[in-house]
Amino acid sequence: MKAHQRKLDIKNGCIDLSHGSGGRAMSQLISGLFHEAFGNEWLARGNDQSAFDVGGGRMVMTTDGYVVSPLFFPGGNIGSLAVHGTVNDIAMAGARPLYLSASFIIEEGFRFSDLKRIAESIGEAARVAGVYIITGDTKVVERGKADGLYISTAGVGVLTDGLDLSAEKARVGDRVLISGTLGDHGVAIMSKRQNLAFETDVVSDSASLHDLVAEMVAAGRKGIRLMRDPTRGGFAATLNEIAHQSGVGFRLQEETIPVKPAVAAACELLGLDPLYVANEGKLVAIVSPDVAEGVLAAMKAHPLGRDSADVGEAVADDHHFVQMTTSFGGGRIVDWLSGEQLPRIC
Amino acid sequence: MKYADEFRDKEIALGLAKAIRSEADSQRPYRFMEFCGGHTHAISRYGLEDMLPKNVRMIHGPGCPVCVLPAGRIDMAIRLAERPEVILCIYGDLMRVPGSQGASLLKAKARGGDIRMVYSTVDAIRIAEQNLEREVVFFAIGFETTTPPTAVVIRLAEKKRLGNFTVFCNHVLTPPAMQNILESPDIRNIGRVEIDGFVGPAHVSIVIGTEPYEFCAEEFGRPVVISGFEPLDMMQAILMLVRQVNEHRHQVENQYSRAVTREGNLRAKEEVSDILEPRDQFEWRGLGLVPYSGLKLKRTYARFDAEIRFGMNELRVADNPACECGMILRGVKKPVDCKLFGTVCMPETPMGSCMVSCEGACAAHWTYGRFRDHQQRRAS
Numbered sequence: 001m002k003a004h005q006r007k008l009d010i011k012n013g014c015i016d017l018s019h020g021s022g023g024r025a026m027s028q029l030i031s032g033l034f035h036e037a038f039g040n041e042w043l044a045r046g047n048d049q050s051a052f053d054v055g056g057g058r059m060v061m062t063t064d065g066y067v068v069s070p071l072f073f074p075g076g077n078i079g080s081l082a083v084h085g086t087v088n089d090i091a092m093a094g095a096r097p098l099y100l101s102a103s104f105i106i107e108e109g110f111r112f113s114d115l116k117r118i119a120e121s122i123g124e125a126a127r128v129a130g131v132y133i134i135t136g137d138t139k140v141v142e143r144g145k146a147d148g149l150y151i152s153t154a155g156v157g158v159l160t161d162g163l164d165l166s167a168e169k170a171r172v173g174d175r176v177l178i179s180g181t182l183g184d185h186g187v188a189i190m191s192k193r194q195n196l197a198f199e200t201d202v203v204s205d206s207a208s209l210h211d212l213v214a215e216m217v218a219a220g221r222k223g224i225r226l227m228r229d230p231t232r233g234g235f236a237a238t239l240n241e242i243a244h245q246s247g248v249g250f251r252l253q254e255e256t257i258p259v260k261p262a263v264a265a266a267c268e269l270l271g272l273d274p275l276y277v278a279n280e281g282k283l284v285a286i287v288s289p290d291v292a293e294g295v296l297a298a299m300k301a302h303p304l305g306r307d308s309a310d311v312g313e314a315v316a317d318d319h320h321f322v323q324m325t326t327s328f329g330g331g332r333i334v335d336w337l338s339g340e341q342l343p344r345i346c
Numbered sequence: 347m348k349y350a351d352e353f354r355d356k357e358i359a360l361g362l363a364k365a366i367r368s369e370a371d372s373q374r375p376y377r378f379m380e381f382c383g384g385h386t387h388a389i390s391r392y393g394l395e396d397m398l399p400k401n402v403r404m405i406h407g408p409g410c411p412v413c414v415l416p417a418g419r420i421d422m423a424i425r426l427a428e429r430p431e432v433i434l435c436i437y438g439d440l441m442r443v444p445g446s447q448g449a450s451l452l453k454a455k456a457r458g459g460d461i462r463m464v465y466s467t468v469d470a471i472r473i474a475e476q477n478l479e480r481e482v483v484f485f486a487i488g489f490e491t492t493t494p495p496t497a498v499v500i501r502l503a504e505k506k507r508l509g510n511f512t513v514f515c516n517h518v519l520t521p522p523a524m525q526n527i528l529e530s531p532d533i534r535n536i537g538r539v540e541i542d543g544f545v546g547p548a549h550v551s552i553v554i555g556t557e558p559y560e561f562c563a564e565e566f567g568r569p570v571v572i573s574g575f576e577p578l579d580m581m582q583a584i585l586m587l588v589r590q591v592n593e594h595r596h597q598v599e600n601q602y603s604r605a606v607t608r609e610g611n612l613r614a615k616e617e618v619s620d621i622l623e624p625r626d627q628f629e630w631r632g633l634g635l636v637p638y639s640g641l642k643l644k645r646t647y648a649r650f651d652a653e654i655r656f657g658m659n660e661l662r663v664a665d666n667p668a669c670e671c672g673m674i675l676r677g678v679k680k681p682v683d684c685k686l687f688g689t690v691c692m693p694e695t696p697m698g699s700c701m702v703s704c705e706g707a708c709a710a711h712w713t714y715g716r717f718r719d720h721q722q723r724r725a726s
Contacts, residue, residue, distance in 0.1 A: 196465060268350060321717045328577050329356050329363075330393020332714040 008032045008112055015110040020140025030138060033112065037119035038126055042099075042134035050134040052099055057160040062089035066151040069344045071118070074188045075203030076280075079118035081346060082151045083125035084206045084280055085231070090157035091210035092227045092283065094165050094217050097129065097157040103137040107146040118149065129208040131155070157210075163217065169225040170246035174314040175292035177285045179212060179299055180205070180307040182235050183263045186277035189345055190270065198269070202262045207281035212302045216285060219298035223291030228284050231346055236275040236334045238284050239322045246286075249317025252324040252334065256311045276337050278345045286314065353576030354392070362581040363397040370588050376402045378587050379677055380545040381524060383410030383705025384575045390714035392577040402584065405677035406707035408523055409547060411488045411516075412439050413699040413706040414630040414675065418661035419516055420445035423485055426514065426656060427451065427459035433477060434514075435470035436485040438463045439703045444696055446663040467499035474503070474511040483652045487516040491549040493641065494614040497621040500643070500650050512652035515642050518628060520550050521558045522639035526630075527676055528566045541677065543587040545580065546572035548602055555610025556598050563596045574602040621647055631665065631699050632675030671698035674707050681708040682719055688712060 008028060018025040035043055042050040066082045076084075082102065090097040102122065106115070126133055184205040191200045209229065217224060230238040235257075239250050259274045267274050281304065287295050292310060299305035312324075322334040370376055380386060386406045389395060395404065408414050420443050427434040434451075441452040441463070455461040460480075464470050467484060474482035486496040496513060503511040524544065546559055551572045559570045569590035573583030583601040590597065600606055621644060628640025643651040652658065665671065669691070670684035681687045681700070691697035693709050700708035 265350075319717070319720055323717055326391075326393050327356060328354055328359055328392040328394075330396040331717070332391060332393045333717050335713045 010112045010116050013112040015106050015108055015140055017108055017140055020138060026138060033116055034119055038123035038133045040132045042132060054158055057158045060090050060093045060095040060157045060159055062086060063154040064089060066346060067344050068346050069147060070192050071148055073192050073204055076206040077118055077121050078149060078151055079121035080125040081206050081280060082153050083122055083129060084208050085346060086153040086155040087129050087131060087208040087210055088229045090155050091213045092229055093159060094163040094213060095157035095159040097131050097155055097210055099132055099134045099156050101135045101154040102133050103152040105139045105141060105146055105150040107141055107148050108143045110148055165224060165226045167226055167242050167245040170242055170248050170286045170314045172248055172314050172316045173289055174225055174286050175289055175310050176250060176312045177287060177296055177308060177310055179283045179305045181258045181260045182279060183259060183267060183274035183277035185280040186345055187263045187266045200262055200266055205279055205281035207304055209283055209304060212304045215298045215302050216295050220287055220291040220295040223288040225286045230279050230282060230284055232278050233337045234276040234278055237337055240336045243320040243322055248314045249320055250312055250322045251315045252312035254324050254327040256309050258307045258309050275334055353578045355578060358578055359581055362585055366585050366588055367399050370399055370402055372401060376542055376588055376591060377405055377540050378543050378545055379405040379407045379541050381407040381409040382547045384548060385545055385580060386707055386710050387705045388575055388577055388580055390710040394577060394580060408632060408675040410703050410705040411518060412443055412703040414632060415443060415487060415516060416629045416631045417445050417663040421661045421663060422658050423451060423514060424449055424454045426483055427454050427461050431481045433460045433462060433473060433480050433482045434485060435462050435464045435473060435482060440485060442696060443699060443702050467495045471499055471502055474508050478510055480510060482511050484513050486513050489518060489520050489550050490553045493517045493618050497617045500621050500647055503650055512650050512655045514652040517641040519639050520547055522636055524562055526633055526636045530676060541568060542591050543569040545583050546570045548573060548575045551606045553611050553614050556600050556606060556608050559598045563598050567596045569596045570598045572600045572602050572606050632672035666697050669698035671700045674700055681711040
């Protein structure tokens with residue numbers, strides 16, 4: 001007798017509770033849909049865990065959860081976002097990402113065709129990033145108990161060249177570099193929200209940044225103090241965190257901060273500030289002034305860093321304020337975000 | 347960004363700042379109240395205070411509808427949301443407004459109240475159509491700018507014969523509040539606060555026109571300059587006020603002539619007066635009961651009035667005695683004069699209403715301007 005008597009009906013079928021029960025239906029889902037999309041030698045062995053070799057150096061580990069709504073948005077979906085987000089968390093340590101896990105919590109009634117698209121996006125994003133999904137899990141919950149699909153990931157990578165980037169390392173005089181335009185992801189998501197829908201050609205910037213990071217590390221070496229990807233809470237939240245962890249202040253020049261006109265216009269309309277809107281394919285780097293120019297040039301030479309800019313510097317400030325000279329000429333604080341600017345952005 | 351960047355031009359701003367500096371008499375103070383929260387926000391967001399001479403001071407007025415909403419009205423809304431049949435539709439910035447004893451709509455939602463954030467009145471109608479077995483209440487709030495959409499949605503509900511849609515009306519009016527400030531003892535008798543002129547509302551004036559402010563110039567002898575919300579609009583309006591003061595004039599001038607006329611939007615005004623009428627009085631946080639300053643549904647539309655449908659009793663709640671929102675809203679005190687400011691009262695945990703909305707005087711100063719307090723302390 002064959003293990004699975006009837007093929008999954010991807011076109012018309014949907015998840016039912018049996019797909020999470022640990023039985024034959026679940027096994028069929030995993031092999032017929034997930035393995036198909038991002039299978040590899042580790043997954044093929046069908047264990048609940050995978051053993052892997054790590055070369056020399058220190059290991060880096062991260063974990064992340066994805067609850068974005070809507071699941072599909074201009075420039076990606078929850079699957080590609082999960083890979084990019086996890087890879088970037090590892091990359092911000094200056095590390096090379098290697099292996100990911102992916103755990104799926106799926107709502108009863110979720111369409112196979114949507115799940116397949118998402119799984120294929122995961123496979124594609126992993127291939128492009130050169131990482132492997134080597135273990136996973138599938139759970140199904142009753143209708144109404146989850147909003148379609150949640151993904152939870154973990155990732156490991158290695159640090160081979162003695163780098164030790166960390167948020168407490170910013171020093172007075174350091175430069176603040178960002179790798180491109182701010183707010184693209186958040187605006188792309190908002191444009192598809194049911195109660196907010198508006199027409200825009202802005203697409204999410206969701207992308208894996210470890211290649212860009214490798215170029216930056218090669219150019220800046222020990223002059224790079226730290227890197228962060230400004231996701232929820234945007235650039236403003238990231239800089240405030242760094243200011244507090246490093247015990248410095250920052251002074252920014254609004255004129256130098258790149259924002260796409262369409263993003264600026266959407267934010268204007270919605271009463272939002274692009275500095276607080278989420279990014280999924282951008283990084284903030286704090287670098288010592290002597291390497292700033294070289295690192296910035298390396299960033300601009302990379303396709304994911306074309307619009308990179310030097311937007312300000314770390315200053316001595318007991319209050320750890322992030323201050324900005326507005327393009328209008330006045331001064332203001334760029335404070336932490338209070339409350340939710342927009343929930344479920346990633 | 348077309349049609350916005352033109353009004354944020356640095357070079358023109360510097361020119362206007364220079365003109366204000368040279369024309370303002372350094373021997374006298376100029377104290378101007380910007381009534382609108384939108385103006386308060388623009389001042390902070392663009393750092394306009396840095397561009398004005400020291401003797402030109404902006405006083406942040408009560409023109410933030412969320413900030414002046416008394417805690418009792420929030421408590422009333424929470425009670426409404428606790429009813430199992432009710433879906434309460436609100437604008438997002440109402441979520442964190444403090445009611446009595448630390449209550450808020452955000453907490454009521456977490457406890458199971460069906461409270462939904464909407465971006466327009468029409469969203470509330472859609473929710474009512476999709477939930478015919480439930481009672482959908484729209485929490486209407488705002489000055490004259492947001493009143494026409496509320497009137498329109500009531501008319502729409504009537505047209506669609508929606509029996510499950512009502513409005514909890516908290517709309518307030520600008521001119522009675524300006525009059526109340528000018529008549530308050532702080533200004534008339536004690537002389538604790540001087541107001542040399544008003545930066546008049548932008549969007550409100552698009553609806554009501556410039557005519558309703560003429561009493562302010564004629565009866566109270568204070569100049570009013572209606573100003574747009576962009577930073578260049580404000581700089582120009584301030585310069586126009588300085589000139590009026592210097593020339594001992596008190597007129598209503600219109601800087602925002604690209605959008606505001608003397609008559610306002612006749613269609614919108616008609617729509618509002620068809621459906622809504624003034625209340626005898628309405629409570630404002632900070633100002634207390636202000637005669638004829640709030641709106642309610644006319645008797646012919648009573649079936650869409652949530653206060654009638656649900657027999658809601660007016661609740662009155664005393665503000666935290668240490669909170670200085672009232673004095674701040676009248677321009678008597680500044681945010682930093684309040685003991686709660688920045689200690690227990692912060693945007694995440696607002697004690698008073700001025701800290702809730704980004705248009706509130708305290709929240710604007712905390713979010714954008716508090717670095718100046720430290721600079722001033724250092725300098726002194």
